[in-house]
Amino acid sequence: MTFSLPTSITQILTPDGKLVGDPPELPPEQLLEFYRWMVLGRIFSNRMVALQRQGRMGTFAPLNGQEAASVGLAAPMQDGDWLVGGYREAISFFMRGIPMVTLMEQWGGYIPISYSPATKVMPIQVVLASQMPHAVGIAMAMQYKKERNAVVAVIGDGATSEGDFNEALNFAGTFKAPLVTVVQNNGWAISVPREKQTAAEYIAHRGPAFGMPGYVVDGNDVFAVYSAVEQCLERARNGEGPSIIEVITYRMGAHTTADDPTKYRPSDELAEWKPKDPITRYTSYLRTLGLLDDAKAADIEAEVRAELQIAVERYEAERPAQRVEKYFDLVYNDTPPQLARQRDELIRALNREQ
Amino acid sequence: MPKWTMVKAINNALDLKLAQDPNVLIFGEDVGKNGGVFRVTDGLQAKFGEERVFDTPLAESAIIGSAVGMATYGLRPVPEIQFAGFTYLAFHQIVAQAARLHFRSGGTIDMAMVIRAPFGGGVRTPELHADSVEALYMQAQGLKVVIPATPYDAKGLLIAAIEDPDPVLFLEHMKLYRSFRQEVPAEHYTVPIGKAAIAREGSDISVIAYGAMVQASVKAAEMVEQKLGASVEVLDLRTIAPLDEEAIVNSVSKTGRAIVVQEGPRAGGVAAEVIAVINEQALYSLYKPVLRVTSPDGPYPFTVMEDDILPSLDRIAAAIETTLEP
């Protein structure tokens, strides 16, 4: 089948909060929910950076600027769907049922004892694009079981240069797998700008090349992302095959807490993106609708901060439970005798060293 | 003489070779303007231009595969893989292509390239950044695997690697990047690939190590000497493949006792190979079995427990003491 190349960026909500297209038909409570998730995401991200600075957290990748995209891609998902994400997708993970403490464990270098695959969210993995073939495999399994479910896979712009990304898309196209790939194009891959990843105008151009539709949407517009993902999920569920959506957004912070973007990024770029902030624009929209005012915003923020505080306390209380014994239990289902011996020797040595 | 960290020594080696040989090119992820995520290539793009030092799309297999093509055409590529754990994505190009082309072409094509990659534990990195991958590459016949333990060796070995006609995997331990400084000559010099060095001379036992475990072994040796008055030798392998069998056998024949210390997991590791060499060539010099101090046979641990799982000074010292018992 032949699909045409996307040539422009779809937008529904402008940076100053005006509608230029049809927003998805959603009840007011859900519109406020979106707001709450975006605020939660930003507060979570800032707190994780602060914890890292205080030596209480491992390396963390801030998500600031990408809140609308994360909310918009997770919101249209249904119970049976799976989310296979990158490492900057905290909000989508939370929306699909991953507790905050799980991501704290993962970024903190703890065993993720609170993780459950019942959430239908794959654990974070950092090897770029490796999640893409997994996402296709889950989609193929859904197809094989004749279930009307789909997979949403999320990847960064830089990671689309990896072989795994392209091999996975080709699988998806060939097998008509129920997969929706969302490319979080935040303009940068650490210090490498998007222009250096591909000579093509849009990453979504690869959709038609692999026999699937490709779309480009404003990633700071939660409605544009939501609508595109919802339509593609419907298509996937109807057995019409995969699609790819490139969302144009901006990494407002450092790549991770180990990175210094002033070394490679022009400062006027951030100034240019600030007015396009996804939360600002959505806030003005909700205020115009009369759904949000200062008091309501303060309530939501207080609620989110309280929830976050509980998660931080739970995370920090877990440390004593993170024992070496547990490490050995995780290698195989049945610990082979030599590994059991290594475990016993190590525990004896650790007791001696204390 | 300037006192340099390992990062500075490696940067200087790259700088010298770029200046000396127009066929040397450096490329990889974030090596250009950013100067590498550890600043190892800092300033090199500004000095030599984007044609010689450049960022690539994120594609490890293509980074090494294109280096194979460049080497075939007579260039001397020095690609960087951002972390050694990501060489898995280029495993095929390294093991089945770069390492074999000389062989496949009947010795007519040289794969003069150096693949640089940081690795190593103890610095609280996310998953797969710390993994010790060297044992996997010991089985890539045709490939040389070098792991420096000091700034001086890092510079000399890297220059030797770039000048070597065969492909070299050059693994840089992150913990050693800035942990200490050493006098390093500013001019060109080489340290031979395939030659171990005695890091600390002794006569009662040989502690064989490489990478960050050399320093740890030297410290453990001092602890045991103070406690027992024994004379402990530490041999720094420097090159993992091909191993300096002669140096291993000489040291063990002299001392009659040995342990091998390795950061990576135990089964099928470098230590196993060293012990096999001792078994074949120096068994009758031994008073005691050769012990290994390694990480356990599991994936690289969650950082909350990495200090518990990596070989500790106490565990190295205990293995030395056990082996010294009559």
Ligand SMILES: Cc1ncc(C[n+]2csc(CCOP(=O)(O)OP(=O)(O)O)c2C)c(N)n1
């Ligand atoms: C295979 C692989 N190569 C290199 C890295 C190191 N690395 C981590 S994130 C990153 C940049 C990724 O950029 P992008 O895909 O755009 O995602 P973003 O971080 O912008 O969300 C790099 C090079 C890695 N994790 N995995």
Ligand SMILES: [Mg+2]
């Ligand atoms: Mg990016």
